[in-house]
Amino acid sequence: MTQTPRPRPVAAPAPSAASPEANHAPNHAIVIGAGLGGLASAMRLGAKGWRVTVIDRLDRVGGRGSSITQGGHRFDLGPTIVTVPQGLRDLWAACGREFDRDVRLVPMDPFYEIRFQDGSTFTARQDEAAMKAEVARLSPGDARGYEKFLKDSEARYWFGYEDLGRRPMHRLADLVKVLPKFGMMRADRSVYAHAAGRVKDDRLRFALSFHPLFIGGDPFNVTSMYILVSHLEKAFGVHYAMGGVQAIADGMARVIAAQGGEVVHNTEVDEIVVEHGRAAGVRLTGGEVMRAGLVVSNADAGHTYTRLLRNLPRKRWTDRKVKDARWSMGLYVWYFGTKGTRAMWRDVGHHSIVVGPRYREHIKDIFIRGKLADDMSLYVHRPSVTDPSCAPEGDDTFYALSPVPHLGFDNGVDWAEEEPRYRAKMARMLEDRLIPGFRDRITEEVVFTPETFRDRYLSPYGAGFSIEPRILQSAWFRPHNISEELPGLFLAGAGTHPGAGLPGVIGTAEVLGQLVPDAPRRLAETRELRMAAE
Known part of the structure; x- marks a missing residue:
């Protein structure tokens, strides 16, 4: 039976979260949203001496990285891979903990297989020699161009990820300083244009340019800085967290609890409270007010400004500015479990990409x-080949994802009418090209459309990844980690710098950690220690 989740009812906050102490302590910080960016921010704040309350409207942590268990199948709802484990290890280390004690990562080999319309395939691996052999197998004449592409990717990694992506970009002067390098690296070109300039085979052009779709970007318009993903895969590999990304989120929540913080579920923030020109806490949908010394919003940046700050006059992120932004695409995701299929489809691995007949159009x-469109390209996740815990013994758990338009177009999709038809088209494609006979073995299924993303995650226009990462919506042009609209307010998550994707949202907390001061009590204790030493 197909189930499309609806918004969960909002309950009153736990008594401990609304206690007088929590409402008045100057060392108290509130994080809105228990997504991965919010949880990582709470950990960074806890390491700085803040006592943190994370408030989330769902019934478990993880946000888009959470999961649903149904009929013995654990459906990982959002991200499925870890590409930069060191970012998570650094986060845990900042809290005096060891990531690998809390979460087990296993490397993927191969990373994924791309299946093209003509029946050919491309298998991505970490080993450089294997990748060069794969390129030569498809198109021998593109071998040298691929080597140049790898060098281009590494250069953009060091500049775009290790430099810009790990420091604040809220001052215009920071942007001005890097503009010459942007020009030198042809950041004005798209990811696809850069790939097309290095290789001639259309299949390789797809294989080297589709990655922006994983962070909500149009490969034909997103800045070529994002070819750095190819180097990320080569340098760090692609990993899977046993227990799914939910296991990472659960591990984060345990660290927060050990720091003295808490996560309050089934509770929604209605508005950020402003007093004396500063963020002073939040008002819940039930009317309760929780006060804090600072507020971090892991809600979508668009929702933060147009809803949570709806009564605040804004200079930059006005309702019109948010509406006129280019938003990432929507997502149609079909989660399903199949009975007795673990030994079937032996050529179908953990990650598959099934390419449709058209790319640019x-x-x-x-x-x-x-x-x-009538046609589609699919990303198919089959975690049960790696992690038996996600399905009953002998069974499989899948999700099939198709990029679709967000809800903001004038000719918007009526998903109530279109969803059954779209699912039938997806099923035919999966039957013909990947997992024949699967429909007869489905025992559980859940469907997410852009309307689900709008209602479950409060995502503007049901966008899957917040604001699209085009060049004029990246770095300084993106909503800043420290709000220019309201002192005491900070932003984390996909809609702020450095952007979407698991490394990106974890990176927003790293940047935030450079901007947020130590808690007042910790500062006072530090001064006392210095005075005693003198």
Whole structure:
């Protein structure tokens, strides 16, 4: 039976979260949203001496990285891979903990297999020699161009990820300083244009340019700085967290609890409280007010400014500015469990990408025209081949994801009408090209459409990844980690710098940690120690 989740009822906060002490302590920080960016921010704040309350409207931590268990199948709802484990290890280390004691990562080999319309395949691995052999197998004449692409990718990694991506970008002067390097690296070119300039085979052009879709970007318009993902995969590999990304989120919550913080579930923030020109806490949908010395919003940046600060006059992120932004695509995701199939489809691994007949025009349908096309390309996740805990013994757990238009187009999709038809098209494609006979073995299924993302995650226009990472919506141009609209307010998550994707949202907390001061009590204790030493 298909189930489309609806918004969960909002309950009153736990008594401990609304206690007088929590409402008045100057060392108290509130984080809105228990997504991965919010949890990482809470950990960073806890390491700085803040006592943190994380408030979330769902019934478990993880946000888009959470899971649903149904009929013995654990459906990982959002991100499925870890590409930069060191970012998580650094986060745990900042809290005096060891990540690998809390979460077990296993490397993927291969990373994924791409299946093209003509029946050919491309298998991505970490080993450089294996990758070069794969390129040569498909298109011998593109071998040297691929080597140049790898060098391009590494250069952009050091500049775009290790430099810009790990420091604040809220001052205009920071942008001005890096503009010459942006120009030198041709950041004005798209990811696809850069790949097309290095290789001639259309299949390789796809294989080297589709990655922005994993962070909500149009490969034909997103800045070529994002080819750095190819180096991320080569340098760090692709990993899976046993227990899914939910296991990472649960580990984060345990660290927060050990720091003296707490996560309050089934509770929604209605508004950020402003007093004396500063963020002073939050008002819940039930009317209760919780006060704090600072507020971090891990809610979508658009929702933060247009809803949570709806009564605050804003200079930059006005309602019009948010509406006119280019938003990432929507997502149609079909989660399903199959009975007795673990030994079937032996050529189908953990990650598969099934490519449709069109690339450029299909992307235009999604991002530019807002049209739900008849054809599709699919990302298929089969975690049960790696992690037996996600399905009953002998069974499989899958999700199949298709990029679709967000809800903001004038010719918007009526998902109540289109969803059954779209699922039938997806099923035919999966039957024909990946997992024949699967429909007869489905025992559980859940469907997410862009409307689910809008209602469950309060995502503007049901966008899957917040604001699209085009060049004029990245770095300084993106909503800043420290709000220019309201002192005492900070932002984390996909909609702020450095952006979407698991490394990106974890990185927003790293940047935030450089901007947030130590808690007042910790500062006072530090002064006392210095005075005693003198």
